Amino acid sequence: MRGEGLEIRTPEGVPFSIPLAGLGARMMALGVDLLAIVAAVSVGMQALRAFEQLAPDAIGGVATLLYFGTSTAYGMVLEIWWNGQTLGKRLLGLRVMDGRARPATAVQMVVRNLLRPVDALPAAYLVGAGACWWTRHRQRLGDLAAGTVVVRTGETIRADWSQLGRERYNSLREHPGLAARLRQRTGGDLAGIALEAVLRREELTAEARVAVFGALAGRLRGLVEFPAEAVEGLSDEQYVRRAVEVLYTAPR
Amino acid sequence: MILDLERFVREGEPRWQELEALLTRLERHATAQPEVVELERLHALYQRTSADLLRVRGLPTEGRLRGYLESLVSRGYTAIHGVTERQRGSWFAWFWRDFPQAVRRRPGELLLVLALFWGGAAAGAGLLVTRFSEREMLFPFDGLAVRPSQRVQQEMEDRGRQVGERTGRFSAQLIQNNTRVAFFTFALGMTYGVGPTVLLLANGAYVGAVAADYVLDGQTMFLLGWLLPHGVIELPAIFLAGQAAFLLTGALLPRGRRAPVEERLRDVFPDTLAILGGVAVMLGWAGVVEAFFSQYHEPVIPYAVKIAFGVGELGGLVAFLRWAGRDAG
Numbered sequence: 001m002r003g004e005g006l007e008i009r010t011p012e013g014v015p016f017s018i019p020l021a022g023l024g025a026r027m028m029a030l031g032v033d034l035l036a037i038v039a040a041v042s043v044g045m046q047a048l049r050a051f052e053q054l055a056p057d058a059i060g061g062v063a064t065l066l067y068f069g070t071s072t073a074y075g076m077v078l079e080i081w082w083n084g085q086t087l088g089k090r091l092l093g094l095r096v097m098d099g100r101a102r103p104a105t106a107v108q109m110v111v112r113n114l115l116r117p118v119d120a121l122p123a124a125y126l127v128g129a130g131a132c133w134w135t136r137h138r139q140r141l142g143d144l145a146a147g148t149v150v151v152r153t154g155e156t157i158r159a160d161w162s163q164l165g166r167e168r169y170n171s172l173r174e175h176p177g178l179a180a181r182l183r184q185r186t187g188g189d190l191a192g193i194a195l196e197a198v199l200r201r202e203e204l205t206a207e208a209r210v211a212v213f214g215a216l217a218g219r220l221r222g223l224v225e226f227p228a229e230a231v232e233g234l235s236d237e238q239y240v241r242r243a244v245e246v247l248y249t250a251p252r
Numbered sequence: 253m254i255l256d257l258e259r260f261v262r263e264g265e266p267r268w269q270e271l272e273a274l275l276t277r278l279e280r281h282a283t284a285q286p287e288v289v290e291l292e293r294l295h296a297l298y299q300r301t302s303a304d305l306l307r308v309r310g311l312p313t314e315g316r317l318r319g320y321l322e323s324l325v326s327r328g329y330t331a332i333h334g335v336t337e338r339q340r341g342s343w344f345a346w347f348w349r350d351f352p353q354a355v356r357r358r359p360g361e362l363l364l365v366l367a368l369f370w371g372g373a374a375a376g377a378g379l380l381v382t383r384f385s386e387r388e389m390l391f392p393f394d395g396l397a398v399r400p401s402q403r404v405q406q407e408m409e410d411r412g413r414q415v416g417e418r419t420g421r422f423s424a425q426l427i428q429n430n431t432r433v434a435f436f437t438f439a440l441g442m443t444y445g446v447g448p449t450v451l452l453l454a455n456g457a458y459v460g461a462v463a464a465d466y467v468l469d470g471q472t473m474f475l476l477g478w479l480l481p482h483g484v485i486e487l488p489a490i491f492l493a494g495q496a497a498f499l500l501t502g503a504l505l506p507r508g509r510r511a512p513v514e515e516r517l518r519d520v521f522p523d524t525l526a527i528l529g530g531v532a533v534m535l536g537w538a539g540v541v542e543a544f545f546s547q548y549h550e551p552v553i554p555y556a557v558k559i560a561f562g563v564g565e566l567g568g569l570v571a572f573l574r575w576a577g578r579d580a581g
Contacts, residue, residue: 008326008329010302010325010329010333012299012302013306014302014305014306014325015309016305016322016325016326016329017322017326018322018323018326055420057418057419057420057421058420059420060418060420060421060424061420061421061422061423061424062420062424063424064421064424064425064428065424065427065428068424068427068428068431068432072431072435083279097330099514101326101329101330101333102329102330102333103330107521107522107525108521110525111521111524111525114435114438114439114528115439115442116439117435117436117439118439118440118442118443118447141442145442145500145517146517146521147514147517147518195257196316199316248256248257248258249256249257249258249259250256250259
């Protein structure tokens with residue numbers, strides 16, 4: 001039942017998915033937030049100590065309310081102010097959103113934070129963690145009630161598409177008929193995997209690189225047999241790169 | 253050919269990067285109102301990128317291009333469809349109008365809370381009267397450990413000295429504890445009403461038992477003078493927190509309605525939050541009164557004054573909840 005992402009279809013009919021935050025990341029963000037609360041209260045207490053001699057009882061009362069107010073309002077205020085993020089969520093690349101992938105409203109932020117005590121039951125957020133584990137969109141009870149989800153925002157990762165740059169000379173293109181057959185016979189999955197391998201080859205270890213390109217070259221060679229002069233002296237990796245270029249770029 | 257990916261990326265990348273930069277700028281300043289020109293450009297770029305995503309989705313490309321475009325489209329979708337008019341209102345209007353109106357709009361939940369609490373109180377008082385010899389075992393609370401007449405004697409001799417040196421701290425602790433309990437009561441609404449029911453019955457039983465103990469010991473005046481000044485605000489505040497909790501419970505239960513639970517919850521949130529805001533203010537007042545007024549007994553403050561003060565507060569509260577904000581509709 002648990003999904004990896006929040007599936008949305010825009011009014012224009014474009015489907016997309018937003019990755020949901022995992023339990024570990026959320027717990028770490030919570031830990032950062034607790035530290036931030038303790039730090040903020042400590043700073044406030046230090047400031048209050050300067051006036052303690054003047055009115056010790058009043059300062060004691062203010063200190064009590066400072067701690068209570070900070071710990072209660074921290075999540076609500078920061079999530080409203082920072083568009084669904086607290087300090088912990090910002091550091092961990094998480095964000096609270098409406099369940100329809102829209103920004104959560106102030107009311108939703110307040111509600112999900114007010115219901116935190118139930119999620120914290122019986123100790124250490126066991127109820128909340130259990131709810132996150134079981135629910136489809138990894139929601140704690142506060143999220144379920146408020147209609148919010150916590151998603152991963154992280155930096156948008158762009159692939160280095162320059163790696164797809166054309167080879168100066170592609171011997172496979174010398175045989176347009178066979179190249180067309182290769183495009184025709186290569187299934188979508190195999191083409192996608194080969195492209196992924198080419199774009200990510202620098203991330204592979206030497207052994208993995210040899211193994212991956214060996215396997216892919218074997219599959220691609222089996223689909224179309226190019227003349228010996230077109231593939232002579234090509235390593236498996238070179239063969240796959242040229243095949244991917246044939247599959248994904250137009251002839252000049 | 254599957255797709256001329258190299259050309260597709262070469263042509264699309266400048267607008268994707270422009271969209272990314274625009275989104276980053278808008279997300280960093282979420283509270284600022286964007287310029288119309290910016291929104292128009294955002295919309296145009298978003299639509300072009302959506303079209304690019306559609307084109308890529310149907311084709312066997314590597315995952316990162318699709319992931320990249322999906323992340324741009326999702327951020328664009330959020331930015332465009334999330335533009336909502338920010339509600340503006342004054343604190344005064346909220347307290348004077350929204351809060352009492354919300355309380356009046358949901359009488360059923362409030363009646364349920366009153367029935368549970370006073371039912372518990374009656375049961376507690378009844379148990380204490382019928383099984384008086386077992387009172388300490390039935391109600392293992394500090395409040396029942398000392399006989400009321402002894403407590404009254406101690407308080408009269410103390411003349412408020414014990415609490416006098418730490419009224420500020422005591423008041424803050426009371427506000428903190430009571431507000432925490434009120435918010436917890438509300439949150440327990442998520443337990444389909446089981447949590448607030450148990451809490452209200454148990455608290456009612458405790459209050460009923462303590463009250464019966466004082467009355468049986470002939471300390472009714474002390475009891476009223478002690479509890480009324482802060483209790484007439486504190487107890488209704490807990491009742492209202494219970495009302496908010498049962499609003500939440502009511503939204504969770506379908507009760508023949510076709511609207512999905514998310515919609516039912518969204519419907520009750522404005523009222524629950526208006527009520528809880530009012531509860532916080534009430535408990536702030538009750539905490540100050542309890543620390544600075546309720547803890548001083550005769551001969552420092554005559555019981556009649558304390559009782560009159562409490563009755564006046566109660567009348568004011570009832571009038572406020574009954575009539576405040578009526579003109580606003």
